[in-house]
Amino acid sequence: MTTRVGTLLVVLAYSAAVSGFPGDANAQVGAAIGIIGGSALLHKAGDEFRQSIDHARAAASSILVQANDLAKQRLDQIDEIANRTIDDMVGKSEAAATRILEDATKKVNDLEDKIVADVGRVMWKAECAGKRFVTTDLGTAIGGLGKVLGTNEIQLEPPVRVLKTPAWYTGCLWRCDPYLVTVNDEFGETYKTVKRLMEGAIADDQVTDDTPADNIVRTYEYLSTFAKRASCFYEGTEERYNRDSIDYQYKAHQWNNVVNVRL
Structure with missing residues (x-):
């Protein structure tokens, strides 16, 4: 159902x-x-x-x-x-x-x-195995959330692929994928990009009456995990990422409650 x-x-x-x-x-x-x-x-x-x-x-x-x-x-x-x-x-x-x-x-x-x-x-x-992540730990940081492509790109693997390649993109291959993200030397900037991308996928202009509520739950859970991993790059200053992770998990919990009540 x-x-x-x-x-x-x-x-x-x-x-x-x-x-x-x-x-x-x-x-x-x-x-x-x-x-x-x-x-x-x-x-x-x-x-x-x-x-x-x-x-x-x-x-x-x-x-x-x-x-x-x-x-x-x-x-x-x-x-x-x-x-x-x-x-x-x-x-x-x-x-x-x-x-x-x-x-x-x-x-x-x-x-x-x-x-x-x-x-x-x-x-x-x-999440961090007790150590501060650096760029060479990108595979560990992204594990389960996407694929590392070379040294400066990641292919996100969201639970639900809401965003699509624009129809006017013709003749291009994987580089047209909206979930392809360039990795910034400052991983916090990469996190901001992923955050905008994933939040945009469940924004008001993307969600309709026919959108499965589970899409929203799983997207918030994905963002919560990504925020946890981002915190590993910032020993001593990771609080903002942990707060984001908590907030996303809270939102996922709210929507999950709704699904359970509805069922």
Whole structure:
């Protein structure tokens, strides 16, 4: 059964709203806000708190396979903040509840920074084998994501080939392939090219109601893995790539939830 994008947009919004919290904590935050008063400021604080919880949980979940105990410890810490915040809001005024949510959001964001550092250490061992990649490690970096052609080109092998060679390209061979990427000496620039290319493949002008939702899930997963590999070129400054990887995995998880709900 193929799940199409056009039938899922409302479900996606719902999934994004409820996926982050354990159990019914999300609903409890909403209920507490409703009882207290529900002004725009309070709702804004609640939305920011829920979003911070979602992102922190996504970061911790990204290392469940490689560092299960550490990931579970971080998830427990996130849940503890969420549950304590709900308890603290009970019986409070609107202004007090808003401050509680704002303070809790800061705590979660601070914890997320620590989790991202955890992710960096875990990925350095799992993805990078504990060493900084250089150009000669390109085969290792691209393994499973494409083919290395010579010393300065890679042929991406995305899970779904959405982009096609333009019809007006005639008489050319593989060099017309939109997934052929020139490798820059600064691998971060190569990563930016791949990022633009793959994000463009699932951009609004490429996705229609008939696009299989699984295309989007697998593309985000591909980007998440590519970001992890890119981090291996930047020992000590890899955080931006790890954050990208976490963000792409979170988006893949959202869309995967939608597919599962639809099925």
